[in-house]
Amino acid sequence: MHAAAPDPPYLHGYSAAEQARLVEQAEYWREALILPDLPYRPGERLLDVGCGCGAVLGIIAAAHPGLAVAGIDREPRQIEAAARHLASLGVTGADLRVGDARALPWPDGAFDHAYLMWFVEHVPAIEPILAEARRVLRPGGTITVNETEYESYQVWPENPDWDHLEAAMFRHFQAHGQPHAGRRLGPLLVRAGFREVTNGLVGVHFFTAPGDDRLERHARYTADYLAPALGELAALGFDERRLRAGLDHLLGLHRHPDGAFTQTVYRARGRA
Numbered sequence: 008m009h010a011a012a013p014d015p016p017y018l019h020g021y022s023a024a025e026q027a028r029l030v031e032q033a034e035y036w037r038e039a040l041i042l043p044d045l046p047y048r049p050g051e052r053l054l055d056v057g058c059g060c061g062a063v064l065g066i067i068a069a070a071h072p073g074l075a076v077a078g079i080d081r082e083p084r085q086i087e088a089a090a091r092h093l094a095s096l097g098v099t100g101a102d103l104r105v106g107d108a109r110a111l112p113w114p115d116g117a118f119d120h121a122y123l124m125w126f127v128e129h130v131p132a133i134e135p136i137l138a139e140a141r142r143v144l145r146p147g148g149t150i151t152v153n154e155t156e157y158e159s160y161q162v163w164p165e166n167p168d169w170d171h172l173e174a175a176m177f178r179h180f181q182a183h184g185q186p187h188a189g190r191r192l193g194p195l196l197v198r199a200g201f202r203e204v205t206n207g208l209v210g211v212h213f214f215t216a217p218g219d220d221r222l223e224r225h226a227r228y229t230a231d232y233l234a235p236a237l238g239e240l241a242a243l244g245f246d247e248r249r250l251r252a253g254l255d256h257l258l259g260l261h262r263h264p265d266g267a268f269t270q271t272v273y274r275a276r277g278r279a
């Protein structure tokens with residue numbers, strides 16, 4: 008019998024700078040992606056699976072006073088940071104635990120809602136995660152899963168160095184998790200036993216226009232998670248000079264009169 012292969016290390020790491028990036032990232036996506044149409048009521052119980060340092064959980068808790076929130080992450084440093092972050096927002100009583108999302112330490116039906124964001128892209132297999140989320144939801148409870156698609160990034164003007172960087176980013180995610188997680192969510196939720204499953208697109212498309220800084224902001228946001236990974240991408244066999252040139256192209260798009268950037272994110276919902 009062979010022992011199971013260990014999970015690959017978490018791709019973004021656990022530095023304080025990365026935790027701050029997650030908080031900024033959640034602020035960035037608050038209205039477009041995190042909060043729309045959440046059917047959460049005071050007194051209900053919400054679990055954030057793969058909660059990291061509580062960035063998304065903080066946004067949800069602050070917008071839904073009276074919601075009883077819980078979160079789990081396998082990394083103790085993330086849970087310690089989540090406790091500090093939620094306290095700084097005045098969120099009290101959060102049930103934050105260190106543990107594996109494939110074996111949740113709560114009984115069947117313990118929650119009314121589950122939320123997973125930027126999480127299943129980082130796991131070796133998505134199915135066991137969704138099965139456990141469904142187990143801890145009461146019948147009729149909801150699940151929301153937000154994920155991007157790492158082959159959806161498009162720049163204009165086109166640029167071969169950007170293509171090199173995007174290919175490297177995709178390969179990196181492939182080695183650590185699920186770069187196509189977003190587009191796969193619908194059937195995965197159906198097979199996990201969820202009902203009323205939807206998977207909708209949240210498209211982002213920004214272009215150079217007077218008085219509009221959204222292209223520059225989105226490029227900076229994207230560069231904030233690509234730049235720290237350049238060394239690892241080069242170690243995968245990609246040309247570091249071209250990776251840097253691709254990043255410069257991204258960051259200069261807003262100065263180009265025809266500059267534009269497109270990205271597709273998926274927002275899936277279902278009911279236990």
Ligand SMILES: C[S@@+](CC[C@H](N)C(=O)[O-])C[C@H]1O[C@@H](n2cnc3c(N)ncnc32)[C@H](O)[C@@H]1O
Nearest residue numbers: 029057058059062063080081082107108124125
């Ligand atoms: C992008 S981060 C967190 C995103 C988070 N939802 C947010 O609000 O920003 C992904 C997290 O998944 C965690 N993780 C990866 N595999 C896990 C597992 N099997 N069980 C629990 N947490 C896991 C990592 O430790 C990391 O903190």
